[in-house]
Amino acid sequence: MTPEQYQRVTEIFNQVIESPSDQQAGLLSALCAGDDTLRREVESLLRVHPSAQSFIEEPFRASGLEGLEDLPTEQAVLQTQSFFHLDTGQQARGTSVSDRYVVEQELGRGGNGIVYLARDQQLHGRLVVVKVLLENQQSEPLAQRLFESESEALARISHPGVVKVLDRGRLLSGQSYFVMEYVRGETLRAVMQRRRLSVSEVAGVVSQIGRALSAAHREGVYHRDLKPENVMLEDLGDEALHVKLIDFGIAKVANSAVKQDGLDGLVGTLPYMAPEQILASGCSAATDIYALGIIAYELLAGERPYKPAQSNLRSAIQSMTTLQRAGFGQHLRQRRPDLDEEVEQVLRKALAYDAGQRYASAEDFVQAFLPALELSAKQEASLRAVEEEPTISLSNLPPAGGEAATLAEPAIPTSTTTAEPSPPDPSPRERALERMAVTAGVLVLLIAAGSALLWWWEAPTKGKATAAASAPPLPAPPAAASALTCNIELVTPGSPQQGAGFLRPEEVVPPGKDIVFHLTPHQSGYLYLFAPSNGQLSAFRVPDEPSAVGYPLVFPKDASIGLARTAATRFTLVLSGARLTVFDGLRPGQALSAAQQRELATLVERFAPKAQVIIEDTQRQIRVPPGTDPAVCEVIVRH
Known part of the structure; x- marks a missing residue:
């Protein structure tokens, strides 16, 4: 493109962006005056500009x-x-x-x-x-x-993931x-905004996307606009994440029956565009692999690896190119130190600036990514198991025969010989494995030592009577306390007073019925209810005053919650002893902001695993360990 052509493209682009959204399409056609090449270049810029979403x-x-x-x-x-x-x-x-x-x-x-x-x-x-x-x-x-x-x-590809x-x-x-x-479900972006996926869920989603891409690539189809918004998670009623790729509107089709002139150029969504896309220098399987690497990074880190400048489109493109050349450095491990370094290496290759240095196929990327992620998941599970092991303290054990039991420290050997060269520092992965091995070894020694001392304490002493009194049993841990009772009533849409009985947890909401929540807190606190509504996460009850103990609440008040006809809706219940100020100002039915969604996701991640749900007929008893605040529980309603 000559400087004069670029100047003309920029002028049209600026005029279209500054015009009202309902006039942009017509203005673009008028300014381009039938010049397909000119229009194509302007549209390629508009595709990556957030203000153009009204008509691109x-x-x-x-x-x-x-x-x-x-x-x-x-x-x-x-x-x-x-x-x-x-x-x-x-x-x-x-x-x-x-x-x-x-x-x-x-x-x-x-x-x-x-x-x-x-x-x-x-x-x-x-x-x-x-x-x-x-x-x-x-x-x-x-x-x-x-x-x-x-x-x-779409007609070329035959794969369950497309x-x-x-x-x-x-x-x-x-x-x-x-x-x-x-496709009945929601986009991957919607799920990411609501909660953080587990390592195993990330592995499942990335592998499914990769295999769907491989099927497309085998047919000569390259998506070119792969991003979480174009990944649907089909709801089949089993709570698993089933991937379906959508929106092949700017896909490149090799050996196409359709004339491909004018279908190249700068197309895509900037944060997920490979360097060759930004430079309009070609498209291949490596282009989609790059976008898949960005998605995998974002799922793990909670943010994309590159944040280009946003002052204007030209600076954003220049900034993105510079960041892509430099790579993402140590940012991933800083965000997720629990990940094995092999994960980082796999993503570096997937995001290589040179397309020829990336994986040869999406399937190759998946085969490298999954084992690396599996090692991270095993480390995470092992560390969690160590944290959950009961602690044995030798100082809590009584000495045998009234005498203090001492453990002699081993003597430190000395040597007058010349010191050998120190071995090289271990890698982060080796250090992590070494810490796991040492921790496990120490636990084994502690358990063995504790068992030996217990045997020594309980065994009869020589020359004395064998009728030794047994040690008193340790007190049992306190039982989980009931925090909340939940019942869900079936009602007629528009007439919440016309009840049709209560819904059992295993039942589905029949067609033509809405629901009303009946909640009874068993401890004083602020009671919140959140659920998806109109494609957004919304608040259904935001209290100004704490709820009284044992006082049943029916809400929505004088209304009902109309359910979208998807397979299931996930509601989040929060009972907090103190007001959650992050939700102040919300009103029933109001959508949560991005910051509020992140806060809610954090609450669910930290506290929902502690809740225990006891089912009694139509009633859900939500119990939490003493001292747990807030009590958080997710309730799934099927329909």
Whole structure:
């Protein structure tokens, strides 16, 4: 690109960004005046700029599906007319695409297409996702090629970890569309915002993404926009994390039936773009492997390895390139000192600046990443087991026969010979393994010494009577105290007074019913309830005053919690002796900020494992060890 061309691209980019969001698409078309090359370069910049998200296509999300109960009846659906113009500002619910797919609601839209949730009338009302090219884009050759290329990419790949394309066609208006399977669940980003994944969960997610990428790469398809927002975690009701890759809207397809001119250039999302993407110098399997390395790093560290400058787009790109060349240094081990150094080495190779120095395939990356992560998980489990072992203190054991028992210190040998050269310092991994071995050895010695001294104390002394009194038993640890009782009532939507009995923990919420919580605290404190709502984590009860002991609370007050039609909803209950000021100012139904979500995730991680849930018919008794504050418990409601 010449300096003059770059100047023109920059001028158009600045004008579009500064214009109102609903006018940006039209302004871009007018300023580019049919120049596909110019438009392509501007759009490539807009794709990585946060202010352009209003019309640059974003991933659809299969969430926020509240209110599906009041969709058109089957009879009304059969009477609908074919929908010829699925475009901005039109009400699509109840209309049909090609007399087959009846639209229920819009899931998302961008500058190129619009995505709907629909029911396939030829397959018993099965939920599907229909993506339609915007009417104002069907005359744009580049937009048409991108759209066709996405459907071809999905059609090529047959793998359980990639969303399937089911059908394609054209509306009478000429707009192209294609149909994909509906994935019930949430994005990896949504889960990451709510909580921190365990090491084993990270291993499972990364390995599934890697194998799905390998299947795509074998078919000559390179995603080029891999990020947590484009990784769906399908909810199959077993609480496991099942990966589905989505949004192949800017995928590169080798030997494509669709003309690929104009589909290259600066495309992707900057924090996950490989150096060759930023330089627009090519695309290969290594490009997606780089993005997968960024995701793996982010899952482990809780942040991405590189934070480029954000003053403007040009400085962000220059900053990112500089950071990529330098590498991430020791940042990962500083954030996660519990990780084995082998994990760091694997990620360094995946994030190598030179694509040729990365792993040859996504499968190779997975095969290197999993054993390294498994070693970290074993170290973590071993250290946790050591921490949980009962402590044996020799000073607490009574001396035998009233005499003090002493352990002689071994003499330190001296030598007058010349000292041999010191061995090299052990590596961090060797030091970690050595600490584990020493700790285990010390425990064995302590247990053996304690057993010997106990035997010595209890054995009869020579020349004396053998009727020695046995030592009094140690007091039993205090039992976990009941902190909270939880019951969940089934109610009619819009009429919470019309109860239909209480829900047993193993039951599912029947269609057409909402729920109301009945909570009874057994200790005074501030009682909080959090749950996903409209795709966000929201507060359902934020108290101004502490709850009284034994006083039942029914909430939402004069309302009910409408559940999205996903397989399960996870509610978090918190009973705190002191007010949690981080949640001050929240009101029922209000979404939590990013800082509040992190605080809640920390509370769950620290205190939820201490809670014990006792099931009695429809009642959940949440018990915690004495002195535990706050009491935190997660309740899963299936539907």
